[in-house]
Amino acid sequence: MKGRYPGDLIITLVVALPLLAALPRIARQLEWSWAALCGVLAQGSGILALSTFLAAAMLSVRLPGADRWFGGLVRIWAIHRLLGVCAFVLIMVHVIFIALAPLPVSVDASVASLFPPLAQWPLWLGWAGFAVMVVFIAPTFNFFGTLHYQRWKRLHLLSAPALVLGLAHGMVFAPDTTLWWLLGLLALAAIIWRKGLSPFLARKPYRVDSVDFLARDVVELNLLPEGNGIAWQPGQFVYLTPMESSLAAGYREEHPYTIASSPGDRFMRIGIKGIGDATEALLDIKPGARVRVEGPYGTFLNEPGIHSRQLWIGGGIGITPFVSGAREWRDGHPTATDVALVYLANRPERAYYLDEMSAIADASDGIEVFAHYSSTEGVLTQDYLQAQCPDFREREVYLCGPLGMIRHVEALLLRAGVPRQRIHTEAFDFL
Numbered sequence: 001m002k003g004r005y006p007g008d009l010i011i012t013l014v015v016a017l018p019l020l021a022a023l024p025r026i027a028r029q030l031e032w033s034w035a036a037l038c039g040v041l042a043q044g045s046g047i048l049a050l051s052t053f054l055a056a057a058m059l060s061v062r063l064p065g066a067d068r069w070f071g072g073l074v075r076i077w078a079i080h081r082l083l084g085v086c087a088f089v090l091i092m093v094h095v096i097f098i099a100l101a102p103l104p105v106s107v108d109a110s111v112a113s114l115f116p117p118l119a120q121w122p123l124w125l126g127w128a129g130f131a132v133m134v135v136f137i138a139p140t141f142n143f144f145g146t147l148h149y150q151r152w153k154r155l156h157l158l159s160a161p162a163l164v165l166g167l168a169h170g171m172v173f174a175p176d177t178t179l180w181w182l183l184g185l186l187a188l189a190a191i192i193w194r195k196g197l198s199p200f201l202a203r204k205p206y207r208v209d210s211v212d213f214l215a216r217d218v219v220e221l222n223l224l225p226e227g228n229g230i231a232w233q234p235g236q237f238v239y240l241t242p243m244e245s246s247l248a249a250g251y252r253e254e255h256p257y258t259i260a261s262s263p264g265d266r267f268m269r270i271g272i273k274g275i276g277d278a279t280e281a282l283l284d285i286k287p288g289a290r291v292r293v294e295g296p297y298g299t300f301l302n303e304p305g306i307h308s309r310q311l312w313i314g315g316g317i318g319i320t321p322f323v324s325g326a327r328e329w330r331d332g333h334p335t336a337t338d339v340a341l342v343y344l345a346n347r348p349e350r351a352y353y354l355d356e357m358s359a360i361a362d363a364s365d366g367i368e369v370f371a372h373y374s375s376t377e378g379v380l381t382q383d384y385l386q387a388q389c390p391d392f393r394e395r396e397v398y399l400c401g402p403l404g405m406i407r408h409v410e411a412l413l414l415r416a417g418v419p420r421q422r423i424h425t426e427a428f429d430f431l
């Protein structure tokens with residue numbers, strides 16, 4: 001998750017190329033007059049808004065493996081969201097400069113430049129695109145309260161018509177549309193792949209072989225592929241789609257889950273904690289049930305150039321990437337030479353993978369496991385880490401769990417002097 005990735009260059013090119021291509025033409029219009037200056041800034045912000053919107057759309061493609069170029073899918077979603085916000089702000093800047101250009105003449109002229117007669121339809125295409133964008137982007141920022149995740153996702157499909165309207169608006173004003181055609185087709189292909197084709201072509205059929213009950217609200221599904229399965233690295237996650245209509249919820253709904261088994265395991269094991277309708281329904285899934293699996297994604301715990309001494313800190317169900325790493329260790333393929341695993345749980349019965357992790361540590365060299373219970377020890381502290389793992393400041397640190405826990409532990413580590421670039425996090429929440 002740290003540093004620069006090759007994909008960053010691709011994003012920069014997509015965002016910057018249209019503006020760079022238009023610069024000579026825009027520069028010729030530059031005069032030292034208010035109207036010309038506003039006109040140039042309106043054009044520049046409009047071009048940047050469209051290219052940023054297109055880059056955000058391209059990033060929604062979600063190709064397994066390709067997410068590595070960008071530092072993993074979680075980082076891609078963060079960039080996608082940032083680009084979406086930037087596009088939105090740039091559109092408003094574009095509108096403001098269009099309105100400002102004729103303002104010294106009169107307020108009426110300014111209003112007319114924004115809302116011309118309908119005959120000037122290219123401008124109205126822009127407004128229509130912006131209106132559709134507001135509808136799908138507003139729930140992302142909880143403008144009208146929190147929307148259920150699946151409804152939010154369906155609403156996000158409006159990004160496709162918003163993109164087409166925005167492109168049509170921009171292309172009317174562009175003397176050369178070749179680059180816009182190219183970028184527009186790539187962005188639309190990304191959306192078509194993701195929404196129309198990948199559910200049929202990228203999801204692999206698996207069957208639930210057995211279900212292990214780890215706690216009242218936690219199960220581990222043991223999945224077997226029907227046909228060619230997926231290969232993975234510790235720390236990676238997949239999208240799992242149940243294909244059983246008898247489930248109380250979540251039928252044909254994809255959700256991300258980390259793979260908890262070792263890459264050499266016959267089963268793909270997924271530990272699931274019921275926190276909402278779809279995950280709670282999976283607590284009742286029966287052996288023989290059909291699911292679809294798409295992935296794997298992510299670079300957590302499997303980035304290139306991995307450090308030999310590591311500290312793993314997992315909280316609650318966020319222990320699953322480390323369960324995969326420990327199981328790989330058990331299979332004789334350690335991911336590092338020296339690992340200290342701190343297992344954070346409220347109470348002993350909530351540390352549902354602890355017995356297995358401790359058994360692996362007892363039977364292997366180089367891996368130690370410490371359980372920390374908040375009910376008796378309070379929140380994790382620097383003193384606790386110092387006592388259990390005195391060299392924690394020199395280690396590469398991996399953190400996974402709920403967002404609140406990650407924020408607390410990350411701040412603690414930074415205060416203790418662990419450099420930011422050595423702290424790797426995976427929150428089980430994209431939003």
Ligand SMILES: Cc1cc2nc3c(=O)[nH]c(=O)nc-3n(C[C@H](O)[C@H](O)[C@H](O)COP(=O)(O)OP(=O)(O)OC[C@H]3O[C@@H](n4cnc5c(N)ncnc54)[C@H](O)[C@@H]3O)c2cc1C
Nearest residue numbers: 149254255256257258271272273276277278279320428429
């Ligand atoms: C990279 C990653 C790995 C994960 N690994 C595991 C795991 O190994 N075990 C486990 O139990 N849970 C894991 N989760 C969390 C799991 O995906 C959510 O608990 C589940 O999606 C919640 O769905 P729900 O309908 O039961 O609950 P809801 O009440 O619908 O959702 C609860 C919250 O989960 C998030 N969420 C819901 N649906 C999705 C979705 N399709 N995509 C992304 N986020 C969503 C939203 O923030 C939502 O607010 C992981 C999440 C991520 C992002």
